[in-house]
Amino acid sequence: MKRGTYVLVAIATTALAAAFMVPGAGHGDQEVFVTTIPSGYRDWKLVSVAHEEGNLNDIRAILGNDIAVNAYREGRLPFPDGAVIARIAWTYVPSEENNKVFGRAQSFVAGPPPEWYLQFMVKDSKKYAATGGWGYAQFDKDGRPAPEAKMKTCYPCHDPIKSRDYVFTKYTP
Amino acid sequence: MKRGTYVLVAIATTALAAAFMVPGAGHGDQEVFVTTIPSGYRDWKLVSVAHEEGNLNDIRAILGNDIAVNAYREGRLPFPDGAVIARIAWTYVPSEENNKVFGRAQSFVAGPPPEWYLQFMVKDSKKYAATGGWGYAQFDKDGRPAPEAKMKTCYPCHDPIKSRDYVFTKYTP
Numbered sequence: 001m002k003r004g005t006y007v008l009v010a011i012a013t014t015a016l017a018a019a020f021m022v023p024g025a026g027h028g029d030q031e032v033f034v035t036t037i038p039s040g041y042r043d044w045k046l047v048s049v050a051h052e053e054g055n056l057n058d059i060r061a062i063l064g065n066d067i068a069v070n071a072y073r074e075g076r077l078p079f080p081d082g083a084v085i086a087r088i089a090w091t092y093v094p095s096e097e098n099n100k101v102f103g104r105a106q107s108f109v110a111g112p113p114p115e116w117y118l119q120f121m122v123k124d125s126k127k128y129a130a131t132g133g134w135g136y137a138q139f140d141k142d143g144r145p146a147p148e149a150k151m152k153t154c155y156p157c158h159d160p161i162k163s164r165d166y167v168f169t170k171y172t173p
Numbered sequence: 174m175k176r177g178t179y180v181l182v183a184i185a186t187t188a189l190a191a192a193f194m195v196p197g198a199g200h201g202d203q204e205v206f207v208t209t210i211p212s213g214y215r216d217w218k219l220v221s222v223a224h225e226e227g228n229l230n231d232i233r234a235i236l237g238n239d240i241a242v243n244a245y246r247e248g249r250l251p252f253p254d255g256a257v258i259a260r261i262a263w264t265y266v267p268s269e270e271n272n273k274v275f276g277r278a279q280s281f282v283a284g285p286p287p288e289w290y291l292q293f294m295v296k297d298s299k300k301y302a303a304t305g306g307w308g309y310a311q312f313d314k315d316g317r318p319a320p321e322a323k324m325k326t327c328y329p330c331h332d333p334i335k336s337r338d339y340v341f342t343k344y345t346p
Contacts, residue, residue: 042346045215049222049234049263050271054279061222061234090222090345098223098341101333106227110345160274168271172263172283173215 031130033151034122034137041086045069048172051092058089059110062169072171079165083123089114113141131155132166204303206324207295207310214259218242221345224265231262232283235342245344251306252338256296262287286314304328305339
């Protein structure tokens with residue numbers, strides 16, 4: 001090799017080593033979170049619905065982008081990179097209007113957004129390797145991302161569902 | 174007029190009169206129902222979610238085709254012809270898996286489809302003039318349309334919501 005080539009190889013090696021050491025690059029023990037709301041999520045297809053009692057007291061829809069919903073429908077696990085799953089929560093409120101028509105108190109509908117309105121899981125097996133290949137996100141009703149301390153609670157909670165690639169919600173046709 | 178023209182006019186008039194007398198053509202007091210599942214409904218955008226207690230005991234999603242969802246988002250009433258709204262119901266079941274992670278019994282999810290799995294409202298202000306411009310449909314979990322006696326209960330139940338073009342569900346962003 002010529003001297004010039006040696007220099008280039010040395011630079012490349014240093015750059016590569018540096019890349020693996022950059023804090024926040026998502027490697028090693030570094031936790032990385034999603035801090036931007038994925039665009040167009042409200043137009044995505046429905047995965048399923050749920051109701052949480054207790055402190056949450058919400059009614060929720062789980063949506064997925066095309067990559068996520070196709071994987072769900074094909075029963076493909078783990079989810080491929082690019083899959084994004086959205087959870088929208090609404091306050092759980094009785095519907096007086098519906099109850100009047102039904103003739104009894106039985107109807108609960110989606111009310112205004114609660115404090116923690118939106119959650120997302122973004123699949124990127126390299127970027128989010130430290131948290132099972134998923135980047136987690138949570139946004140309040142004004143679109144502000146949750147503080148890091150709150151974000152850190154996502155992954156440990158999803159860990160018991162490792163056998164379904166950390167995703168709680170099952171697709172319901 | 175020549176004799177031939179008289180004959181043509183007479184035939185045309187008779188045909189026109191006959192058209193208005195055909196049973197099932199959707200005019201007058203004739204009730205007409207939707208008996209085919211609108212194709213692709215499971216890919217439609219989400220309008221909102223709800224939970225019904227009592228005999229129904231379901232958790233449900235309301236979806237709309239693009240015409241319906243655009244009208245909802247623009248606050249456009251009445252809904253334009255071509256709008257279709259779908260209601261999918263699932264049995265309301267506790268999730269032991271979720272409860273274990275939450276550390277308390279609080280989580281309810283969508284289970285297998287109930288007997289009356291699907292409902293639709295199809296807007297065609299001419300065809301369904303007798304029932305507020307909407308054609309109603311109900312299908313069981315095997316895709317069979319409900320008997321006519323059951324279909325006849327749809328419109329009277331929606332009538333109190335005439336001010337919102339007979340549509341119960343409000344869009345939740």
